[in-house]
Amino acid sequence: MHMLDGYAVAFLLMLSLSVEVIDASAGDADPHYRICVSQCEESGCVGERCFPNCKFSSDGEPIDRPWYMQEPLYLQWKEWDCQSDCRYYCMLDREKEKELLNQGPVKYHGKWPFSRIYGMQEPASVAFSALNLAIHFHGWVSFFILLYYKLPLEDGKKAYYEYAGLWHIYGLLSLNSWFWSAIFHSRDVDLTEKLDYSSAVVLLGYSLLVAILRSFNIRDEATRVMVAAPLIAFVTTHVMFINFYTLDYGWNMIVCVVMAVAQLAIWAVWAGVSRHPSRWKLWLVVFAGGLAMLLEIYDFPPYEGLLDAHALWHATTIPLTYIWWSFIRDDAEFRTSDLVKKAK
Numbered sequence: 001m002h003m004l005d006g007y008a009v010a011f012l013l014m015l016s017l018s019v020e021v022i023d024a025s026a027g028d029a030d031p032h033y034r035i036c037v038s039q040c041e042e043s044g045c046v047g048e049r050c051f052p053n054c055k056f057s058s059d060g061e062p063i064d065r066p067w068y069m070q071e072p073l074y075l076q077w078k079e080w081d082c083q084s085d086c087r088y089y090c091m092l093d094r095e096k097e098k099e100l101l102n103q104g105p106v107k108y109h110g111k112w113p114f115s116r117i118y119g120m121q122e123p124a125s126v127a128f129s130a131l132n133l134a135i136h137f138h139g140w141v142s143f144f145i146l147l148y149y150k151l152p153l154e155d156g157k158k159a160y161y162e163y164a165g166l167w168h169i170y171g172l173l174s175l176n177s178w179f180w181s182a183i184f185h186s187r188d189v190d191l192t193e194k195l196d197y198s199s200a201v202v203l204l205g206y207s208l209l210v211a212i213l214r215s216f217n218i219r220d221e222a223t224r225v226m227v228a229a230p231l232i233a234f235v236t237t238h239v240m241f242i243n244f245y246t247l248d249y250g251w252n253m254i255v256c257v258v259m260a261v262a263q264l265a266i267w268a269v270w271a272g273v274s275r276h277p278s279r280w281k282l283w284l285v286v287f288a289g290g291l292a293m294l295l296e297i298y299d300f301p302p303y304e305g306l307l308d309a310h311a312l313w314h315a316t317t318i319p320l321t322y323i324w325w326s327f328i329r330d331d332a333e334f335r336t337s338d339l340v341k342k343a344k
């Protein structure tokens, strides 16, 4: 147990160190790059290439646009566009120069130099997020069909499975989280980043709650509320902290890793002691999920400007999600047949 503790501490330390550097990366500390960006934000051009969104009209002229496109939101978007275009083309120029000098890629503002596709900043992560979303949707719909159309219903209308409502909310939170992940990887601005991080924290906190409720067989409403209250309070506080105080990447990573490791451990132990008929699916997801988390630590630059460790991490959760929903369906079937037997 002590070895495990030591390992967990080393693991968290490594994680917090690896994210601490996000604020200032080697790329954006480079004076060539800095000069390029500040010149671009004034002139609106990098070399021959000029960006229309770098021409701001802040002199208060009435602009003939619908209300939601008027200042300041409209100006804000223009500013974001200008800044992101400048940063992107300055980065490309700088990386080209460095390639001639045989220097490897470095990070800019915490991110590797990715090639954009249709204006998406990290196209591979966007594609994998969308696939995760699709698999969650498929999993949830098939769970729904199994529960209400294939399995017997109590009094002909209510599902026997006691954890149905919990998994429905889990499905919704998963869809929400992958939706914002796809948006964030398409376009990284303050707003999309906060939405993505907040949704991920909420999903992680909620799935930890489900892990506790399911593995301890907590079916009684009052006990469920008692267990949920401190977790909900903590997650709410943390979400408010990262949104309205400061998005501390190191601290947020620790919170996420602790919640993730806790639920993996709970499922693993439960799979061992419960003799659940589909426990091999639990073990597979726990084991592969743990391995996949290593991809977040061994961060490598994108292959061909597209496929990096983070994108690969999002790719690994696609088959795991499929197996996960199949476990949830098995669990519903298993519990239902048990309950129907008892009712007879």
Ligand SMILES: [Zn+2]
Residues within 6 Å of the ligand: 125, 181, 185, 310, 314
């Ligand atoms: Zn991501």
